[in-house]
Amino acid sequence: MTDTPTLAIEDLTVSFTSGRESVRAVDGVSLQVVPGEVVAVVGESGSGKSVTSMSALGLLPPTATTTGTVRVGGVDVTTLDGPHLRAIRGAEVAMVFQEPMTALNPAFTVGWQVAEALRLHIEDLSKKQALDRAAELLEMVGIRDARDRLGQYPHELSGGLRQRVVIAMAIACEPKVLIADEATTALDVTVQAEILDLLRDLRARFGMAMLVITHNMGVVADIADRVVVMYQGKVVEQATVEDLFARPQADYTKKLLASVPRLARGEGRNRTAPADEEVALSLEHLVVEFRGKGGRKNRAVDDVSLTIAKGEVLGLVGESGSGKSTVGRAAIGLLKPTSGSVRLLGEALTGAKGRDLRKLRRRCGIVFQDPASSLDPRMTVGDCVAEPLVINGVGDRAERVAALLESVELDAALRRRHPHELSGGQRQRVGIARALALDPQLVIADEPTSALDVSVQAAVLKVFLELQQRLGFACLFITHDLAVVGMVSDRVAVMNEGRLVEVGSRDEVLFDSREEYTRRLVTSAPVPDPADQRRRREERHRI
Amino acid sequence: MSISAPVVAEPSPVPVAGSYRRMASQFFANRLAVSGLVILAALLLFCFLGPLIHHTDQTHTNLAGANLSPGQGGHLLGTDDVGHDELGRLMIGGQTSLEIGIAAGLLATLIGTIWGAVSGYAGGWLDAIMMRIVDAGIAIPALFLLLVTATILRPTVPVQIVIIGCVSWLVPARLVRAEALSLRSRDYVQAMKAMGGGHRRAVFRHIIPNAIGTVVVNATFQVADAILLIAYVSFLGLGVAPPKTDWGGMLSKGISYTYDGYWWMIFPAGIAIVLVVCAFNSIGDGLRDSFEVRLQGR
Numbered sequence: 050m051t052d053t054p055t056l057a058i059e060d061l062t063v064s065f066t067s068g069r070e071s072v073r074a075v076d077g078v079s080l081q082v083v084p085g086e087v088v089a090v091v092g093e094s095g096s097g098k099s100v101t102s103m104s105a106l107g108l109l110p111p112t113a114t115t116t117g118t119v120r121v122g123g124v125d126v127t128t129l130d131g132p133h134l135r136a137i138r139g140a141e142v143a144m145v146f147q148e149p150m151t152a153l154n155p156a157f158t159v160g161w162q163v164a165e166a167l168r169l170h171i172e173d174l175s176k177k178q179a180l181d182r183a184a185e186l187l188e189m190v191g192i193r194d195a196r197d198r199l200g201q202y203p204h205e206l207s208g209g210l211r212q213r214v215v216i217a218m219a220i221a222c223e224p225k226v227l228i229a230d231e232a233t234t235a236l237d238v239t240v241q242a243e244i245l246d247l248l249r250d251l252r253a254r255f256g257m258a259m260l261v262i263t264h265n266m267g268v269v270a271d272i273a274d275r276v277v278v279m280y281q282g283k284v285v286e287q288a289t290v291e292d293l294f295a296r297p298q299a300d301y302t303k304k305l306l307a308s309v310p311r312l313a314r315g316e317g318r319n320r321t322a323p324a325d326e327e328v329a330l331s332l333e334h335l336v337v338e339f340r341g342k343g344g345r346k347n348r349a350v351d352d353v354s355l356t357i358a359k360g361e362v363l364g365l366v367g368e369s370g371s372g373k374s375t376v377g378r379a380a381i382g383l384l385k386p387t388s389g390s391v392r393l394l395g396e397a398l399t400g401a402k403g404r405d406l407r408k409l410r411r412r413c414g415i416v417f418q419d420p421a422s423s424l425d426p427r428m429t430v431g432d433c434v435a436e437p438l439v440i441n442g443v444g445d446r447a448e449r450v451a452a453l454l455e456s457v458e459l460d461a462a463l464r465r466r467h468p469h470e471l472s473g474g475q476r477q478r479v480g481i482a483r484a485l486a487l488d489p490q491l492v493i494a495d496e497p498t499s500a501l502d503v504s505v506q507a508a509v510l511k512v513f514l515e516l517q518q519r520l521g522f523a524c525l526f527i528t529h530d531l532a533v534v535g536m537v538s539d540r541v542a543v544m545n546e547g548r549l550v551e552v553g554s555r556d557e558v559l560f561d562s563r564e565e566y567t568r569r570l571v572t573s574a575p576v577p578d579p580a581d582q583r584r585r586r587e588e589r590h591r592i
Numbered sequence: 593m594s595i596s597a598p599v600v601a602e603p604s605p606v607p608v609a610g611s612y613r614r615m616a617s618q619f620f621a622n623r624l625a626v627s628g629l630v631i632l633a634a635l636l637l638f639c640f641l642g643p644l645i646h647h648t649d650q651t652h653t654n655l656a657g658a659n660l661s662p663g664q665g666g667h668l669l670g671t672d673d674v675g676h677d678e679l680g681r682l683m684i685g686g687q688t689s690l691e692i693g694i695a696a697g698l699l700a701t702l703i704g705t706i707w708g709a710v711s712g713y714a715g716g717w718l719d720a721i722m723m724r725i726v727d728a729g730i731a732i733p734a735l736f737l738l739l740v741t742a743t744i745l746r747p748t749v750p751v752q753i754v755i756i757g758c759v760s761w762l763v764p765a766r767l768v769r770a771e772a773l774s775l776r777s778r779d780y781v782q783a784m785k786a787m788g789g790g791h792r793r794a795v796f797r798h799i800i801p802n803a804i805g806t807v808v809v810n811a812t813f814q815v816a817d818a819i820l821l822i823a824y825v826s827f828l829g830l831g832v833a834p835p836k837t838d839w840g841g842m843l844s845k846g847i848s849y850t851y852d853g854y855w856w857m858i859f860p861a862g863i864a865i866v867l868v869v870c871a872f873n874s875i876g877d878g879l880r881d882s883f884e885v886r887l888q889g890r
Binding site for chain 2: 411414417419424483487
């Protein structure tokens with residue numbers, strides 16, 4: 050590619066100053082994007098990838114000091130002031146953010162907001178013309194009945210539609226560079242696949258240069274031409290997507306790629322029947338309803354029956370809103386089912402009250418998604434892990450806490466720290482240690498690794514699986530990530546819109562499913578391999 | 593998938609120099625809050641240690657030496673209408689005001705915190721009932737309640753503390769309930785329930801400690817309000833009985849001599865009330881800011 054780059058970042062350094070401390074978030078980064086090219090910037094949290102992209106729009110906070118240049122179509126953005134920056138934003142560079150709900154203003158209609166984006170940059174555009182153009186834009190991003198949608202508010206649209214509206218606003222003034230900062234991270238895999246298709250299509254039609262910021266190697270394999278790998282503010286490797294996945298050069302890239310869970314047939318644990326006759330958890334015709342607005346009932350879980358044998362790991366997958374977390378919470382009695390029954394270790398949980406309920410619960414553990422909110426910020430790590438022991442009056446707490454921390458490979462000295470002084474992965478290990486404190490026979494793990502970076506996820510999953518094998522507890526492992534499910538589960542259950550789509554052995558469900566929904570889900574999940582991903586994409590378009 | 597994936601060492605955050613220390617440095621960087629603290633300390637020293645240096649007779653009246661202007665007869669701030677030394681009076685009056693104000697403010701905070709935390713945590717019908725009680729209480733003017741009870745009961749210091757505590761817990765109850773509503777759905781409360789923990793533990797170990805910022809900040813405002821309230825009541829002549837007094841009572845007495853030009857009976861007590869209320873309020877503001885800093889680390 051010999052075109053002159055549309056976006057050229059040269060030796061960019063960004064430091065943030067707070068008080069006397071100064072943190073260098075981006076350190077000597079150089080990268081270029083030519084028209085029609087998709088460059089992916091990958092890295093884990095804190096690698097400086099978002100800060101790099103923000104600098105292209107001059108969106109850095111005043112505490113940031115920048116050196117180096119960021120050229121957009123030949124103009125150095127770092128030297129521009131307010132009015133000139135505003136002229137560049139939207140017209141030359143546009144950005145799509147992670148969370149479509151917060152990127153749109155809930156108080157205005159979709160049509161108004163898209164029209165606003167147009168009128169900011171095009172003078173003497175009448176309201177009528179702006180709305181007409183807005184409708185065209187919505188059609189362009191694949192929204193059907195665009196005219197009718199103009200009058201709707203953001204909350205009336207689904208997550209995928211909202212992200213399409215955000216993209217429509219971003220391309221309203223035909224920018225030369227489109228920056229997508231984790232634009233598909235908050236979306237379900239099937240919606241993510243559609244949005245990635247849309248971005249690919251827009252690139253082909255308008256020849257925009259795209260900078261895609263992501264932590265998901267599958268997304269990289271799906272959409273990128275070139276990849277920039279960042280680690281602790283520095284670029285560690287730049288390569289074409291094929292080269293990067295086939296022949297990673299930097300050590301960090303190799304480690305990163307090795308940490309990414311992959312879905313492969315025949316690997317993993319894969320047992321066909323429940324391993325043990327004894328049942329750890331059984332759900333029979335479980336129904337959970339929430340009362341919605343105006344007394345309308347919202348059925349979150351609809352007639353779900355499942356059993357987990359002792360020592361078995363059942364992976365429960367589904368997209369957001371499928372009711373999978375609700376099933377997990379109902380399984381240990383944190384939610385009361387509307388009808389149906391839950392039996393824990395042979396005893397009825399539904400209807401159990403007071404002391405009986407607590408007695409049953411102490412034989413279960415639960416690990417939550419966000420370790421930051423599942424540990425009380427006012428307690429020390431030691432107190433957090435000791436809490437189940439205190440509640441249930443178990444003695445020798447100090448020794449037990451030390452042993453538990455050691456079993457999740459944490460230094461016992463961390464017990465005196467508070468949760469916010471730990472990293473995400475360490476916190477999640479504390480969460481696991483706490484769940485295992487009472488030697489539970491059943492562990493509910495609700496998206497335990499979704500909030501973690503891939504390399505940390507790999508480490509936490511490894512610890513978790515080793516403990517599962519050693520202690521032999523049964524586990525309901527809830528996740529939206531099919532690769533993780535493939536890695537941990539004996540059997541897999543798939544949920545969609547509150548209903549159980551299917552249950553079966555790992556390979557049956559993930560590779561030979563007869564259910565159309567499951568197949569769509571599996572093919573939508575991008576795999577970290579460009580050639581394989583292209584093949585899967587074609588397969589998905591056939592379904 | 594092999595589970596022995598090589599792992600990139602996750603950088604562990606540097607242990608933060610104790611969050612309390614960060615909080616303290618933020619507080620002491622706030623000039624208004626520090627001056628509030630200095631004023632409060634000065635007033636406490638003045639009221640409680642002052643009488644040890646400045647000996648005066650505050651029990652016996654001395655009509656021969658009444659209404660002396662400052663400087664006369666060795667009285668630095670003059671004397672009042674029954675001959676008590678005004679400076680010494682300011683000290684023992686301040687003792688009453690501060691004792692009642694601080695104790696009543698703390699009592700109100702205690703009741704309000706527990707009430708609000710239980711109400712917010714319980715939710716449902718219990719919450720509805722408990723909050724309607726609060727609404728009803730707020731609808732009745734506190735001053736009216738105080739005046740009624742002061743006419744029924746003999747207004748000693750403990751009685752006044754209990755009365756003021758019992759009429760001013762309503763606002764902290766509302767504030768803490770709002771916090772509890774969001775705290776009760778936090779995962780750590782859910783996790784504790786899943787471990788078999790009971791309601792009492794949820795309220796006292798998780799909800800109240802996490803609402804402590806709101807509670808502490810509000811407590812300082814409560815103390816300021818209680819001092820004002822006790823001043824009102826005494827000003828209306830229903831305060832502690834002589835020979836004891838408080839700043840509100842001194843002010844009330846002074847006001848009757850306005851037309852005689854006895855300014856030394858009005859200004860010292862009035863200024864003391866203004867100073868102590870301002871001090872508590874600026875300490876509260878400073879605490880609120882420093883709690884916010886503490887929370888930024890999360």
